[in-house]
């Protein structure tokens with residue numbers, strides 16, 4: 739609500755993608771600035787909260803939903819997606835099939851989640867584990883094109899491990915979400 743010109747927002751943000759692409763790692767890096775080589779597969783849904791003092795009169799609370807082991811339980815998606823303001827779709831640059839997975843996730847989101855203004859929610863594609871391999875220019879331009887075709891608002895090469903572009907990607911998504919409010 740607004741009080742003396744100060745606004746607080748609570749946004750639900752989904753972090754989805756195939757198993758092992760680094761969803762939990764991305765969230766842990768972003769929220770706690772921590773990274774683990776070994777992570778337990780999370781069971782159920784995990785929530786993390788990140789509070790961002792966006793500017794002098796805006797505070798944003800991001801509630802990050804980690805799909806946590808529901809990768810194969812697609813039937814639950816409708817409930818899970820409900821009320822979300824934005825999403826990260828993550829794939830692993832070292833595992834090409836996870837990009838197909840990411841596109842499927844995007845498609846499912848588009849089918850289900852629509853904002854009150856009729857627009858789809860903003861979705862950012864994360865090409866994670868970029869510390870493992872350098873993306874060649876050709877692949878970069880292919881990805882640019884893919885993003886436009888599939889309606890991602892943007893994409894980032896990220897590394898949860900080396901803390902590359904994690905904050906930038908989040909800032910970018912929040913900016914897109916705020917434009918919808």
Ligand code: GDP
Nearest residue numbers: 758759760761762763774775777867897898899
């Ligand atoms: P999730 O199943 O999508 O939640 O994936 P996890 O976050 O559990 O990560 C799966 C594995 O990938 C773990 O062993 C992580 O340590 C590793 N991992 C996650 N992000 C990165 C990254 O940016 N770079 C590298 N090299 N490994 C990563």
Ligand code: MG
Nearest residue numbers: 761762780806
């Ligand atoms: Mg996980």
